[in-house]
Amino acid sequence: xxxxxxxxxxxxxxxxxxxxxxxxxxxxxxxxxxxxxxxxxxxxxxxxxxxxxxxxxxxxxxxxxxxxxxxxxxxxxxxxxxxxxxxxxxxxxxxxxxxxxxxxxxxxxxxxxxxxxxxxxxxxxxxxxxxxxxxxxxxxxxxxxxxxxxxxxxxxxxxxxxxxxxxxxxxxxxxxxxxxxxxxxxxxxxxxxxxxxxxxxxxxxxxxxxxxxxxxxxxxxxxxxxxxxxxxxxxxxxxxxxxxxxxxxxxxxxxxxxxxxxxxxxxxxxxxxxxxxxxxxxxxxxxxxxxxxxxxxxxxxxxxxxxxxxxxxxxxxxxxxxxxxxxxxxxxxxxxxxxxxxxxxxxxxxxxxxxxxxxxxxxxxxxxxxx
Numbered sequence: 001x002x003x004x005x006x007x008x009x010x011x012x013x014x015x016x017x018x019x020x021x022x023x024x025x026x027x028x029x030x031x032x033x034x035x036x037x038x039x040x041x042x043x044x045x046x047x048x049x050x051x052x053x054x055x056x057x058x059x060x061x062x063x064x065x066x067x068x069x070x071x072x073x074x075x076x077x078x079x080x081x082x083x084x085x086x087x088x089x090x091x092x093x094x095x096x097x098x099x100x101x102x103x104x105x106x107x108x109x110x111x112x113x114x115x116x117x118x119x120x121x122x123x124x125x126x127x128x129x130x131x132x133x134x135x136x137x138x139x140x141x142x143x144x145x146x147x148x149x150x151x152x153x154x155x156x157x158x159x160x161x162x163x164x165x166x167x168x169x170x171x172x173x174x175x176x177x178x179x180x181x182x183x184x185x186x187x188x189x190x191x192x193x194x195x196x197x198x199x200x201x202x203x204x205x206x207x208x209x210x211x212x213x214x215x216x217x218x219x220x221x222x223x224x225x226x227x228x229x230x231x232x233x234x235x236x237x238x239x240x241x242x243x244x245x246x247x248x249x250x251x252x253x254x255x256x257x258x259x260x261x262x263x264x265x266x267x268x269x270x271x272x273x274x275x276x277x278x279x280x281x282x283x284x285x286x287x288x289x290x291x292x293x294x295x296x297x298x299x300x301x302x303x304x305x306x307x308x309x310x311x312x313x314x315x316x317x318x319x320x321x322x323x324x325x326x327x328x329x330x331x332x333x334x335x336x337x338x339x340x341x342x343x344x345x346x347x348x349x350x351x352x353x354x355x356x357x358x359x360x361x362x363x364x365x366x367x368x369x370x371x
Contacts, residue, residue, distance in 0.1 A: 184207070235262065252276050
């Protein structure tokens, strides 16, 4: 198969979807790989490394899209890329369709095959291609939150871990999945007083067992959230409903319950956000203030640490990418239920229920010719 790796052009996105090691693996299976010039530079990989691994380096993004049968990316295509996508071209990347109606309609109109990292799902319901970036984002949420609690950045002026004789900051984590777990661990490690909320009692039992003494678990409901946000210094939104919009656990009118300078970090912003006032921001302009509450809502947080993120992501995605290249998307998806669940759009139809429901569009069951 002919594989294309374009340079990411989303604001401050420095990750790359395939490393030189990944190119070498694809070449071993007999595939041809085209990489756009400087695509790996942000992650520390020079063009020569790709060439040495067997890739053909092309000068422009247009050339990569024009020649490739499968495009491997990190983030969803942005508007300037839409015209470059060909009918029946396979795109393997993060899409988060439930947060972007224009992207959904564009991919339907182009007739592309859209296989989303974030909905590839194992039998135990874990999301293997979301986990590595969730781990990075969860840890970064605390790193960024601690920074924006500083007074010059309009925060409350609180040191997350406190010092002897001064109580530490209070951190509220909404959601006990991968992001929430990593955020709670990071905040606890810095000495904060942490509360993590989730809807699942078994999950709360598990978290209660593994977390240090400065982490408390609590059932997630409107009453408990309302009470907790009144004293929290840093709030991390870590709610995920795979492929669908996140529910708003904190609404606009609830901001008035918080103290001025409270920081909210909504990691779920790329799925619509679990804090109503959060809208996607960029690493260039990461925050905004509403009602004296600092909102950090960067939709590609792991892009700020691209070396770590690229290696973590490609460790997970490469085995699936090899299957898709070896067998073609229909055969690969018919033989691998995990990949089949990654199919969001194909042949001008929506194949993932959460996406259809997000935009009130028709949903179609996946039917594969090679099934």
